[in-house]
Amino acid sequence: MTSIAALAEPVSWIATGLGVGLWLWAWFGEKNPIGRMRFQDAGMVLVFGAILLRITLQDRSMNVFDWVLVVLGPIFIAAALFRLSRTSAGRPPSDPTQTR
Numbered sequence: 001m002t003s004i005a006a007l008a009e010p011v012s013w014i015a016t017g018l019g020v021g022l023w024l025w026a027w028f029g030e031k032n033p034i035g036r037m038r039f040q041d042a043g044m045v046l047v048f049g050a051i052l053l054r055i056t057l058q059d060r061s062m063n064v065f066d067w068v069l070v071v072l073g074p075i076f077i078a079a080a081l082f083r084l085s086r087t088s089a090g091r092p093p094s095d096p097t098q099t100r
Contacts, residue, residue, distance in 0.1 A: 005057050008053060008057060009054065009057055011053075012050040012051075012053040012054050012057075013050070015046045015047075015049060015050040015053075016046070016047055016050040016051070018043075018046050019042075019043040019044065019045070019046030019047035019050065020043065020047065021043070022039045022040070022042050022043030022046065023039070023040060023043040023044075023047075025039055026039035026040045026043065034087055037083065037087065038083075038084060038087055041080035041081075041083050041084050042080070042084065044076060044077070044080045045077050045080050045081060045084075048069075048073040048074075048076055048077050049073075049077060051069055051073060052069065052070065052073050052074075055069060055070060
């Protein structure tokens with residue numbers, strides 16, 4: 001394994017731990033529903049990104065489960081990032097009654 005790959009594997013496990021921690025905080029610590037959804041989405045991005053990184057680093061050939069994660073992972077990441085952008089605090093709420 002090269003030095004970058006040797007560094008990327010522990011970083012992916014750290015990202016997985018952070019993502020699972022965000023999921024647990026969303027389920028047990030956060031009371032606000034929007035905040036809970038944001039923690040879950042951020043955790044999902046970290047976990048799926050780390051899984052995709054570990055799939056690219058593996059030495060064996062990809063099996064069916066790996067291919068499913070490679071196809072579905074970016075879709076879930078994109079959906080979570082879209083929801084995170086839609087629920088950001090810096091963005092004013094859209095009012096459908098106002099026109100420009």
